[in-house]
Amino acid sequence: MLILLFLRLESQNVFMGYLASIGNYSIMVKEVFKKPTKWSIMKNLILKEIDELIYGSLGIIIFISIFIGGVVAIQTALNMTNPLIPKNLIGFATRQSVILEFAPTFTSIIMAGKVGSYITSSIGTMRVTEQIDALEVMGVNSLNYLIFPKIIAMLFYPFAIAIAMYLGVLGGLIANVMGEHSTTAEFIEGIQIDFIPFHVTYSFIKTLVFAFLIATIPSFHGYYMKGGALDVGKASTTSFVWTSVAIIIANFVLTQLLLG
Amino acid sequence: MIEVNNLHKSFGETHVLKGITTSFEKGKTNLIIGQSGSGKTVFLKCLLGLLIPDEGEIIYDGRFLSKLSITDKRDLRQEIGMVFQGSALFDSMTVEENVMFPLDMFTKQAKSEMEDRVNEVLMRVNLEEAKDKFPSEISGGMQKRVAIARAIVMKPKYLFCDEPNSGLDPKTAILIDNLIQELTQENDIITVINSHDMNSVMEIGEKIVFLKNGLKEWEGTNKEIFKTDNKAVTDFVYSSELFKKVRQMYIEERN
Numbered sequence: 264m265l266i267l268l269f270l271r272l273e274s275q276n277v278f279m280g281y282l283a284s285i286g287n288y289s290i291m292v293k294e295v296f297k298k299p300t301k302w303s304i305m306k307n308l309i310l311k312e313i314d315e316l317i318y319g320s321l322g323i324i325i326f327i328s329i330f331i332g333g334v335v336a337i338q339t340a341l342n343m344t345n346p347l348i349p350k351n352l353i354g355f356a357t358r359q360s361v362i363l364e365f366a367p368t369f370t371s372i373i374m375a376g377k378v379g380s381y382i383t384s385s386i387g388t389m390r391v392t393e394q395i396d397a398l399e400v401m402g403v404n405s406l407n408y409l410i411f412p413k414i415i416a417m418l419f420y421p422f423a424i425a426i427a428m429y430l431g432v433l434g435g436l437i438a439n440v441m442g443e444h445s446t447t448a449e450f451i452e453g454i455q456i457d458f459i460p461f462h463v464t465y466s467f468i469k470t471l472v473f474a475f476l477i478a479t480i481p482s483f484h485g486y487y488m489k490g491g492a493l494d495v496g497k498a499s500t501t502s503f504v505w506t507s508v509a510i511i512i513a514n515f516v517l518t519q520l521l522l523g
Numbered sequence: 524m525i526e527v528n529n530l531h532k533s534f535g536e537t538h539v540l541k542g543i544t545t546s547f548e549k550g551k552t553n554l555i556i557g558q559s560g561s562g563k564t565v566f567l568k569c570l571l572g573l574l575i576p577d578e579g580e581i582i583y584d585g586r587f588l589s590k591l592s593i594t595d596k597r598d599l600r601q602e603i604g605m606v607f608q609g610s611a612l613f614d615s616m617t618v619e620e621n622v623m624f625p626l627d628m629f630t631k632q633a634k635s636e637m638e639d640r641v642n643e644v645l646m647r648v649n650l651e652e653a654k655d656k657f658p659s660e661i662s663g664g665m666q667k668r669v670a671i672a673r674a675i676v677m678k679p680k681y682l683f684c685d686e687p688n689s690g691l692d693p694k695t696a697i698l699i700d701n702l703i704q705e706l707t708q709e710n711d712i713i714t715v716i717n718s719h720d721m722n723s724v725m726e727i728g729e730k731i732v733f734l735k736n737g738l739k740e741w742e743g744t745n746k747e748i749f750k751t752d753n754k755a756v757t758d759f760v761y762s763s764e765l766f767k768k769v770r771q772m773y774i775e776e777r778n
Protein backbone atom coordinates (compact mmCIF):
# COMPACT_ATOMS: atom_id res chain seq x y z
CA MET A 264 0.00 0.00 0.00
CA LEU A 265 2.77 2.38 1.01
CA ILE A 266 4.77 1.45 -2.10
CA LEU A 267 1.75 2.21 -4.30
CA LEU A 268 1.26 5.56 -2.57
CA PHE A 269 4.96 6.37 -3.02
CA LEU A 270 4.83 5.43 -6.73
CA ARG A 271 1.73 7.56 -7.23
CA LEU A 272 3.33 10.59 -5.58
CA GLU A 273 6.54 10.01 -7.51
CA SER A 274 4.71 9.81 -10.86
CA GLN A 275 2.81 13.00 -9.96
CA ASN A 276 6.12 14.76 -9.28
CA VAL A 277 7.60 13.52 -12.56
CA PHE A 278 4.49 14.64 -14.45
CA MET A 279 4.61 18.09 -12.80
CA GLY A 280 8.32 18.28 -13.68
CA TYR A 281 7.53 17.63 -17.35
CA LEU A 282 4.75 20.23 -17.29
CA ALA A 283 7.12 22.78 -15.73
CA SER A 284 9.73 22.05 -18.41
CA ILE A 285 7.17 22.50 -21.20
CA GLY A 286 6.11 25.79 -19.59
CA ASN A 287 9.71 27.01 -19.30
CA TYR A 288 10.39 25.96 -22.90
CA SER A 289 7.36 28.00 -24.10
CA ILE A 290 8.53 31.05 -22.12
CA MET A 291 12.02 30.66 -23.59
CA VAL A 292 10.64 30.52 -27.16
CA LYS A 293 8.64 33.71 -26.50
CA GLU A 294 11.71 35.49 -25.08
CA VAL A 295 13.82 34.50 -28.12
CA PHE A 296 11.74 36.81 -30.29
CA LYS A 297 11.87 39.78 -27.89
CA LYS A 298 14.41 42.63 -27.84
CA PRO A 299 16.23 41.75 -31.07
CA THR A 300 19.99 42.02 -31.45
CA LYS A 301 21.38 44.70 -33.80
CA TRP A 302 20.93 43.52 -37.40
CA SER A 303 24.58 44.04 -38.41
CA ILE A 304 25.60 41.57 -35.67
CA MET A 305 22.68 39.21 -36.16
CA LYS A 306 23.36 38.91 -39.91
CA ASN A 307 26.86 37.53 -39.23
CA LEU A 308 25.58 35.19 -36.55
CA ILE A 309 22.96 33.77 -38.92
CA LEU A 310 25.55 33.19 -41.67
CA LYS A 311 27.85 31.48 -39.16
CA GLU A 312 25.04 29.21 -37.97
CA ILE A 313 24.03 28.31 -41.55
CA ASP A 314 27.63 27.26 -42.09
CA GLU A 315 27.79 25.25 -38.84
CA LEU A 316 24.32 23.70 -38.77
CA ILE A 317 23.39 23.22 -42.43
CA TYR A 318 26.52 23.29 -44.59
CA GLY A 319 28.48 21.39 -41.95
CA SER A 320 25.85 18.62 -41.90
CA LEU A 321 25.61 18.07 -45.66
CA GLY A 322 28.31 15.39 -45.66
CA ILE A 323 26.52 13.10 -43.21
CA ILE A 324 23.12 13.80 -44.86
CA ILE A 325 24.49 12.83 -48.29
CA PHE A 326 26.11 9.67 -46.92
CA ILE A 327 23.01 8.51 -45.02
CA SER A 328 20.59 9.30 -47.85
CA ILE A 329 22.43 7.32 -50.53
CA PHE A 330 22.77 4.23 -48.36
CA ILE A 331 19.24 4.36 -46.90
CA GLY A 332 17.79 4.72 -50.41
CA GLY A 333 19.89 1.76 -51.50
CA VAL A 334 18.75 -0.41 -48.58
CA VAL A 335 15.07 0.43 -49.19
CA ALA A 336 15.41 -0.59 -52.87
CA ILE A 337 17.18 -3.88 -51.98
CA GLN A 338 14.66 -4.75 -49.22
CA THR A 339 11.72 -4.08 -51.53
CA ALA A 340 13.26 -6.13 -54.34
CA LEU A 341 14.08 -9.07 -52.05
CA ASN A 342 10.54 -9.16 -50.66
CA MET A 343 8.91 -9.22 -54.12
CA THR A 344 8.63 -12.98 -54.50
CA ASN A 345 5.40 -12.97 -56.50
CA PRO A 346 6.26 -12.79 -60.26
CA LEU A 347 2.94 -11.01 -60.90
CA ILE A 348 4.07 -7.91 -59.05
CA PRO A 349 5.55 -5.44 -61.58
CA LYS A 350 9.25 -4.65 -61.18
CA ASN A 351 8.61 -0.91 -61.26
CA LEU A 352 7.25 -1.27 -57.71
CA ILE A 353 10.87 -1.11 -56.47
CA GLY A 354 11.22 2.46 -57.75
CA PHE A 355 7.75 3.37 -56.48
CA ALA A 356 8.40 1.99 -52.96
CA THR A 357 11.82 3.64 -52.79
CA ARG A 358 10.41 7.03 -53.79
CA GLN A 359 7.51 6.85 -51.34
CA SER A 360 9.64 5.64 -48.43
CA VAL A 361 12.39 8.17 -49.02
CA ILE A 362 10.16 11.21 -49.63
CA LEU A 363 7.59 10.49 -46.94
CA GLU A 364 9.72 9.18 -44.10
CA PHE A 365 13.39 8.44 -44.55
CA ALA A 366 14.54 11.83 -45.83
CA PRO A 367 12.58 14.06 -43.44
CA THR A 368 12.19 11.94 -40.29
CA PHE A 369 15.18 9.58 -40.24
CA THR A 370 17.59 12.36 -41.24
CA SER A 371 16.08 14.64 -38.57
CA ILE A 372 16.71 12.05 -35.87
CA ILE A 373 20.35 11.89 -37.00
CA MET A 374 20.47 15.71 -37.03
CA ALA A 375 19.01 15.78 -33.50
CA GLY A 376 22.17 13.93 -32.50
CA LYS A 377 24.67 15.80 -34.66
CA VAL A 378 23.33 19.37 -34.60
CA GLY A 379 21.44 19.04 -31.31
CA SER A 380 24.45 17.94 -29.28
CA TYR A 381 26.53 20.72 -30.87
CA ILE A 382 23.90 23.31 -29.87
CA THR A 383 23.49 21.99 -26.31
CA SER A 384 27.20 21.67 -25.66
CA SER A 385 28.10 25.09 -27.13
CA ILE A 386 25.37 26.94 -25.20
CA GLY A 387 25.94 24.79 -22.10
CA THR A 388 29.67 25.60 -22.12
CA MET A 389 28.80 29.30 -22.38
CA ARG A 390 26.54 28.88 -19.33
CA VAL A 391 29.24 27.06 -17.32
CA THR A 392 31.92 29.63 -18.19
CA GLU A 393 29.62 32.60 -17.32
CA GLN A 394 29.60 33.87 -20.93
CA ILE A 395 25.78 33.98 -20.84
CA ASP A 396 25.91 35.99 -17.58
CA ALA A 397 28.37 38.34 -19.29
CA LEU A 398 25.88 38.92 -22.14
CA GLU A 399 23.06 39.55 -19.65
CA VAL A 400 25.12 42.01 -17.59
CA MET A 401 25.91 43.94 -20.77
CA GLY A 402 22.18 44.27 -21.42
CA VAL A 403 22.05 41.79 -24.32
CA ASN A 404 19.00 39.52 -24.64
CA SER A 405 21.10 36.35 -24.53
CA LEU A 406 18.20 34.15 -25.66
CA ASN A 407 17.75 36.21 -28.82
CA TYR A 408 21.50 36.48 -29.40
CA LEU A 409 22.14 32.75 -29.04
CA ILE A 410 18.98 30.98 -30.23
CA PHE A 411 17.36 33.23 -32.85
CA PRO A 412 20.22 32.80 -35.40
CA LYS A 413 19.95 29.01 -34.98
CA ILE A 414 16.20 29.08 -35.69
CA ILE A 415 16.72 31.21 -38.81
CA ALA A 416 19.62 29.02 -39.98
CA MET A 417 17.45 25.93 -39.57
CA LEU A 418 14.89 27.44 -41.97
CA PHE A 419 17.36 26.33 -44.64
CA TYR A 420 17.07 22.73 -43.42
CA PRO A 421 14.41 21.83 -46.07
CA PHE A 422 17.08 22.47 -48.75
CA ALA A 423 19.25 19.80 -47.13
CA ILE A 424 16.24 17.46 -47.01
CA ALA A 425 15.54 18.12 -50.71
CA ILE A 426 19.09 16.94 -51.40
CA ALA A 427 18.46 13.93 -49.14
CA MET A 428 15.31 13.03 -51.11
CA TYR A 429 17.10 13.25 -54.46
CA LEU A 430 20.12 11.28 -53.28
CA GLY A 431 17.97 8.68 -51.49
CA VAL A 432 16.14 7.87 -54.72
CA LEU A 433 19.44 7.94 -56.62
CA GLY A 434 20.95 5.54 -54.05
CA GLY A 435 17.96 3.25 -54.60
CA LEU A 436 18.51 3.36 -58.36
CA ILE A 437 22.22 2.56 -58.03
CA ALA A 438 21.58 -0.36 -55.63
CA ASN A 439 18.78 -1.64 -57.85
CA VAL A 440 20.89 -1.60 -61.00
CA MET A 441 23.99 -2.99 -59.30
CA GLY A 442 21.96 -5.80 -57.72
CA GLU A 443 20.20 -6.46 -61.04
CA HIS A 444 16.78 -6.40 -59.37
CA SER A 445 15.18 -4.51 -62.25
CA THR A 446 16.20 -2.36 -65.20
CA THR A 447 16.92 1.36 -64.93
CA ALA A 448 13.88 2.06 -67.11
CA GLU A 449 11.61 0.04 -64.80
CA PHE A 450 12.96 1.82 -61.73
CA ILE A 451 12.50 5.27 -63.30
CA GLU A 452 9.01 4.31 -64.41
CA GLY A 453 8.28 3.33 -60.80
CA ILE A 454 9.51 6.69 -59.55
CA GLN A 455 6.99 8.43 -61.81
CA ILE A 456 3.93 6.25 -61.07
CA ASP A 457 1.09 7.84 -59.05
CA PHE A 458 3.21 10.77 -58.00
CA ILE A 459 1.30 13.07 -55.63
CA PRO A 460 3.04 16.47 -55.38
CA PHE A 461 1.39 17.12 -51.99
CA HIS A 462 3.56 14.38 -50.50
CA VAL A 463 6.60 16.59 -51.10
CA THR A 464 4.77 19.58 -49.56
CA TYR A 465 3.82 17.40 -46.57
CA SER A 466 7.45 16.39 -46.23
CA PHE A 467 8.69 19.97 -46.27
CA ILE A 468 6.06 21.07 -43.73
CA LYS A 469 7.27 18.26 -41.45
CA THR A 470 10.88 19.26 -42.06
CA LEU A 471 10.22 22.86 -41.03
CA VAL A 472 8.59 21.74 -37.78
CA PHE A 473 11.49 19.35 -37.09
CA ALA A 474 13.96 22.15 -37.87
CA PHE A 475 12.33 24.35 -35.23
CA LEU A 476 12.44 21.50 -32.70
CA ILE A 477 16.10 20.72 -33.50
CA ALA A 478 17.03 24.40 -33.01
CA THR A 479 15.05 25.07 -29.83
CA ILE A 480 14.97 21.91 -27.68
CA PRO A 481 18.79 21.49 -27.53
CA SER A 482 19.09 25.24 -26.93
CA PHE A 483 16.68 24.92 -23.98
CA HIS A 484 18.74 22.10 -22.46
CA GLY A 485 22.00 24.03 -22.94
CA TYR A 486 20.71 27.41 -21.76
CA TYR A 487 19.11 26.20 -18.53
CA MET A 488 21.73 23.61 -17.60
CA LYS A 489 23.34 23.74 -14.17
CA GLY A 490 26.67 22.40 -13.02
CA GLY A 491 30.05 21.87 -14.66
CA ALA A 492 31.71 20.26 -17.66
CA LEU A 493 30.32 16.78 -16.88
CA ASP A 494 26.81 18.18 -16.81
CA VAL A 495 27.30 19.64 -20.32
CA GLY A 496 27.72 16.05 -21.57
CA LYS A 497 24.65 14.90 -19.63
CA ALA A 498 22.61 17.81 -20.99
CA SER A 499 23.63 16.87 -24.57
CA THR A 500 22.41 13.30 -24.05
CA THR A 501 19.14 14.47 -22.49
CA SER A 502 18.57 16.96 -25.28
CA PHE A 503 19.07 14.24 -27.94
CA VAL A 504 16.52 11.99 -26.23
CA TRP A 505 13.90 14.74 -25.89
CA THR A 506 14.46 16.13 -29.39
CA SER A 507 14.01 12.64 -30.84
CA VAL A 508 10.84 12.09 -28.77
CA ALA A 509 9.45 15.47 -29.90
CA ILE A 510 10.25 14.70 -33.57
CA ILE A 511 8.52 11.32 -33.39
CA ILE A 512 5.41 12.77 -31.70
CA ALA A 513 5.32 15.72 -34.14
CA ASN A 514 5.70 13.27 -37.03
CA PHE A 515 2.69 11.28 -35.84
CA VAL A 516 0.51 14.37 -35.27
CA LEU A 517 1.44 16.01 -38.59
CA THR A 518 0.91 12.80 -40.57
CA GLN A 519 -2.51 12.41 -39.00
CA LEU A 520 -3.39 16.05 -39.70
CA LEU A 521 -2.03 16.31 -43.24
CA LEU A 522 -2.52 12.81 -44.68
CA GLY A 523 -4.99 11.17 -42.31
CA MET B 524 26.64 56.16 -5.08
CA ILE B 525 25.18 52.67 -4.84
CA GLU B 526 22.98 52.23 -1.80
CA VAL B 527 21.82 48.85 -0.55
CA ASN B 528 18.98 48.75 1.97
CA ASN B 529 17.94 45.67 3.93
CA LEU B 530 18.66 43.15 1.16
CA HIS B 531 17.19 39.68 1.58
CA LYS B 532 17.50 36.68 -0.74
CA SER B 533 16.47 33.07 -0.23
CA PHE B 534 16.71 29.94 -2.34
CA GLY B 535 13.95 27.61 -1.18
CA GLU B 536 14.37 27.36 2.56
CA THR B 537 17.98 28.60 2.52
CA HIS B 538 18.12 32.23 3.59
CA VAL B 539 21.34 33.43 1.91
CA LEU B 540 21.17 37.21 2.44
CA LYS B 541 19.58 38.25 5.70
CA GLY B 542 19.17 42.00 5.47
CA ILE B 543 22.33 43.70 4.20
CA THR B 544 22.55 47.49 4.33
CA THR B 545 25.59 49.31 2.99
CA SER B 546 26.70 51.85 0.38
CA PHE B 547 29.50 52.16 -2.18
CA GLU B 548 31.01 55.52 -3.07
CA LYS B 549 32.38 57.03 -6.26
CA GLY B 550 36.12 56.87 -6.95
CA LYS B 551 36.67 54.14 -4.36
CA THR B 552 37.51 50.47 -4.59
CA ASN B 553 34.98 48.69 -2.41
CA LEU B 554 35.69 45.10 -1.38
CA ILE B 555 33.18 42.51 -0.30
CA ILE B 556 34.94 39.79 1.67
CA GLY B 557 33.87 36.71 3.57
CA GLN B 558 34.23 32.96 3.72
CA SER B 559 32.87 30.68 1.02
CA GLY B 560 29.11 30.41 1.45
CA SER B 561 28.82 33.76 3.21
CA GLY B 562 26.65 35.15 0.39
CA LYS B 563 29.21 37.29 -1.50
CA THR B 564 28.39 36.00 -4.98
CA VAL B 565 24.62 36.15 -4.39
CA PHE B 566 25.05 39.72 -3.11
CA LEU B 567 27.02 40.67 -6.23
CA LYS B 568 24.48 39.01 -8.53
CA CYS B 569 21.68 40.94 -6.79
CA LEU B 570 23.61 44.20 -7.31
CA LEU B 571 23.98 43.34 -11.01
CA GLY B 572 20.30 42.47 -11.36
CA LEU B 573 21.10 38.87 -12.32
CA LEU B 574 19.14 37.79 -9.23
CA ILE B 575 16.01 39.52 -7.94
CA PRO B 576 16.09 40.13 -4.17
CA ASP B 577 13.12 38.96 -2.10
CA GLU B 578 13.16 42.13 -0.04
CA GLY B 579 15.13 45.38 0.16
CA GLU B 580 16.31 47.99 -2.31
CA ILE B 581 19.34 48.63 -4.48
CA ILE B 582 19.66 52.27 -5.54
CA TYR B 583 22.03 53.37 -8.32
CA ASP B 584 22.52 57.15 -8.00
CA GLY B 585 18.88 57.63 -7.03
CA ARG B 586 17.54 54.99 -9.43
CA PHE B 587 15.69 52.18 -7.63
CA LEU B 588 16.68 48.96 -9.44
CA SER B 589 13.39 47.24 -8.64
CA LYS B 590 11.33 50.13 -10.05
CA LEU B 591 13.16 50.53 -13.36
CA SER B 592 11.37 49.66 -16.59
CA ILE B 593 12.98 47.09 -18.93
CA THR B 594 14.34 49.92 -21.13
CA ASP B 595 15.77 51.81 -18.13
CA LYS B 596 17.32 48.58 -16.82
CA ARG B 597 18.94 48.04 -20.24
CA ASP B 598 20.30 51.60 -20.15
CA LEU B 599 21.62 51.08 -16.62
CA ARG B 600 23.34 47.85 -17.63
CA GLN B 601 25.22 49.73 -20.31
CA GLU B 602 26.68 51.85 -17.49
CA ILE B 603 27.94 48.68 -15.76
CA GLY B 604 31.21 46.86 -16.44
CA MET B 605 31.73 43.40 -15.04
CA VAL B 606 34.84 41.26 -14.67
CA PHE B 607 33.83 37.64 -14.06
CA GLN B 608 35.81 35.16 -11.97
CA GLY B 609 36.63 33.01 -15.01
CA SER B 610 36.95 36.09 -17.27
CA ALA B 611 33.91 34.91 -19.33
CA LEU B 612 35.52 35.88 -22.63
CA PHE B 613 33.76 34.71 -25.80
CA ASP B 614 35.80 31.73 -27.04
CA SER B 615 34.95 32.23 -30.70
CA MET B 616 36.19 35.85 -30.77
CA THR B 617 39.69 37.30 -30.75
CA VAL B 618 40.86 39.59 -27.96
CA GLU B 619 40.06 42.62 -30.14
CA GLU B 620 36.58 41.32 -31.02
CA ASN B 621 35.87 40.54 -27.36
CA VAL B 622 36.73 44.09 -26.32
CA MET B 623 34.88 45.59 -29.29
CA PHE B 624 31.74 43.54 -28.61
CA PRO B 625 29.91 46.04 -26.32
CA LEU B 626 30.76 48.95 -28.66
CA ASP B 627 29.56 47.02 -31.68
CA MET B 628 26.40 45.97 -29.88
CA PHE B 629 25.32 49.24 -28.30
CA THR B 630 26.86 52.17 -30.18
CA LYS B 631 26.56 53.50 -33.69
CA GLN B 632 30.26 54.33 -33.92
CA ALA B 633 32.14 53.83 -37.18
CA LYS B 634 34.48 50.84 -37.34
CA SER B 635 37.56 53.10 -37.19
CA GLU B 636 36.26 54.86 -34.06
CA MET B 637 35.62 51.53 -32.37
CA GLU B 638 39.08 50.29 -33.31
CA ASP B 639 40.64 53.43 -31.84
CA ARG B 640 38.80 52.97 -28.57
CA VAL B 641 39.71 49.26 -28.43
CA ASN B 642 43.37 50.07 -29.07
CA GLU B 643 43.22 52.72 -26.34
CA VAL B 644 41.88 50.32 -23.69
CA LEU B 645 44.13 47.46 -24.81
CA MET B 646 47.10 49.80 -24.46
CA ARG B 647 45.83 50.76 -21.00
CA VAL B 648 45.92 47.12 -19.90
CA ASN B 649 49.20 46.45 -21.79
CA LEU B 650 47.72 43.98 -24.24
CA GLU B 651 47.99 45.69 -27.61
CA GLU B 652 50.18 42.87 -28.93
CA ALA B 653 47.66 40.14 -28.10
CA LYS B 654 44.71 41.66 -29.91
CA ASP B 655 44.60 39.07 -32.71
CA LYS B 656 44.85 36.09 -30.38
CA PHE B 657 41.97 33.96 -29.13
CA PRO B 658 41.30 33.64 -25.36
CA SER B 659 42.58 30.05 -25.40
CA GLU B 660 45.95 31.27 -26.70
CA ILE B 661 46.68 33.67 -23.81
CA SER B 662 47.48 33.18 -20.11
CA GLY B 663 44.99 33.49 -17.23
CA GLY B 664 46.42 36.87 -16.21
CA MET B 665 46.10 38.18 -19.76
CA GLN B 666 42.53 36.88 -19.94
CA LYS B 667 41.72 38.84 -16.79
CA ARG B 668 43.20 41.98 -18.37
CA VAL B 669 41.11 41.42 -21.51
CA ALA B 670 38.05 41.05 -19.29
CA ILE B 671 38.93 44.35 -17.59
CA ALA B 672 39.43 46.01 -20.99
CA ARG B 673 36.03 44.75 -22.13
CA ALA B 674 34.45 45.96 -18.89
CA ILE B 675 35.82 49.50 -19.24
CA VAL B 676 35.52 49.96 -23.01
CA MET B 677 32.06 51.55 -22.68
CA LYS B 678 33.38 53.95 -19.99
CA PRO B 679 31.13 52.50 -17.27
CA LYS B 680 30.06 54.37 -14.15
CA TYR B 681 30.05 51.16 -12.13
CA LEU B 682 32.66 48.39 -12.25
CA PHE B 683 32.04 45.01 -10.61
CA CYS B 684 34.72 42.33 -10.26
CA ASP B 685 34.10 38.80 -9.03
CA GLU B 686 37.33 37.49 -7.52
CA PRO B 687 39.58 39.09 -10.15
CA ASN B 688 42.69 37.49 -8.62
CA SER B 689 41.56 33.89 -8.40
CA GLY B 690 43.98 31.50 -10.08
CA LEU B 691 46.69 34.13 -10.57
CA ASP B 692 50.23 34.20 -9.19
CA PRO B 693 50.90 36.86 -6.49
CA LYS B 694 52.77 39.20 -8.85
CA THR B 695 50.05 39.16 -11.52
CA ALA B 696 47.41 39.49 -8.79
CA ILE B 697 49.04 42.72 -7.55
CA LEU B 698 49.21 44.02 -11.14
CA ILE B 699 45.48 43.37 -11.59
CA ASP B 700 44.68 45.01 -8.21
CA ASN B 701 46.68 48.11 -9.06
CA LEU B 702 45.15 48.31 -12.52
CA ILE B 703 41.62 48.18 -11.08
CA GLN B 704 42.44 50.82 -8.49
CA GLU B 705 44.05 53.12 -11.06
CA LEU B 706 41.08 52.77 -13.41
CA THR B 707 38.69 53.52 -10.55
CA GLN B 708 40.53 56.72 -9.68
CA GLU B 709 41.23 57.81 -13.29
CA ASN B 710 37.59 57.44 -14.35
CA ASP B 711 36.00 58.33 -11.00
CA ILE B 712 33.83 55.21 -11.03
CA ILE B 713 32.31 53.03 -8.32
CA THR B 714 34.17 49.73 -8.13
CA VAL B 715 32.85 46.78 -6.17
CA ILE B 716 35.15 43.75 -5.87
CA ASN B 717 34.21 40.37 -4.51
CA SER B 718 37.42 38.94 -3.10
CA HIS B 719 39.06 36.25 -1.01
CA ASP B 720 42.50 37.67 -1.48
CA MET B 721 43.97 39.26 1.65
CA ASN B 722 46.64 41.08 -0.36
CA SER B 723 43.84 42.87 -2.22
CA VAL B 724 42.15 43.74 1.07
CA MET B 725 45.34 45.34 2.38
CA GLU B 726 46.39 46.96 -0.91
CA ILE B 727 43.24 48.43 -2.40
CA GLY B 728 40.45 48.02 0.16
CA GLU B 729 39.32 51.63 0.48
CA LYS B 730 36.08 50.26 1.83
CA ILE B 731 35.65 46.70 3.04
CA VAL B 732 32.34 44.97 3.74
CA PHE B 733 32.74 41.70 5.62
CA LEU B 734 29.87 39.22 5.21
CA LYS B 735 29.23 36.29 7.49
CA ASN B 736 26.30 33.88 7.13
CA GLY B 737 24.42 36.36 4.94
CA LEU B 738 24.80 39.28 7.33
CA LYS B 739 27.10 42.30 7.24
CA GLU B 740 29.41 41.54 10.14
CA TRP B 741 31.74 44.52 9.78
CA GLU B 742 32.65 47.38 7.45
CA GLY B 743 35.55 49.79 7.35
CA THR B 744 38.79 50.62 5.52
CA ASN B 745 42.04 48.69 5.08
CA LYS B 746 43.54 50.85 7.81
CA GLU B 747 40.71 50.13 10.22
CA ILE B 748 40.85 46.38 9.64
CA PHE B 749 44.21 46.32 11.50
CA LYS B 750 42.60 47.83 14.58
CA THR B 751 39.31 46.01 14.68
CA ASP B 752 38.51 43.76 17.61
CA ASN B 753 35.72 42.00 15.76
CA LYS B 754 36.62 38.34 16.27
CA ALA B 755 34.96 37.09 13.08
CA VAL B 756 36.99 39.60 11.03
CA THR B 757 40.29 38.90 12.75
CA ASP B 758 39.74 35.12 12.50
CA PHE B 759 39.10 35.48 8.75
CA VAL B 760 41.67 38.11 7.80
CA TYR B 761 44.47 36.97 10.09
CA SER B 762 44.03 33.24 9.61
CA SER B 763 47.59 32.93 8.28
CA GLU B 764 50.68 33.31 10.47
CA LEU B 765 52.09 35.91 8.09
CA PHE B 766 49.13 38.24 8.46
CA LYS B 767 49.11 37.70 12.25
CA LYS B 768 52.73 38.94 12.34
CA VAL B 769 51.93 41.88 10.02
CA ARG B 770 49.11 42.92 12.34
CA GLN B 771 51.30 42.58 15.41
CA MET B 772 53.99 44.73 13.81
CA TYR B 773 51.39 47.33 12.83
CA ILE B 774 50.01 47.52 16.36
CA GLU B 775 53.54 47.72 17.88
CA GLU B 776 54.48 50.46 15.41
CA ARG B 777 51.41 52.49 16.37
CA ASN B 778 52.13 52.08 20.09
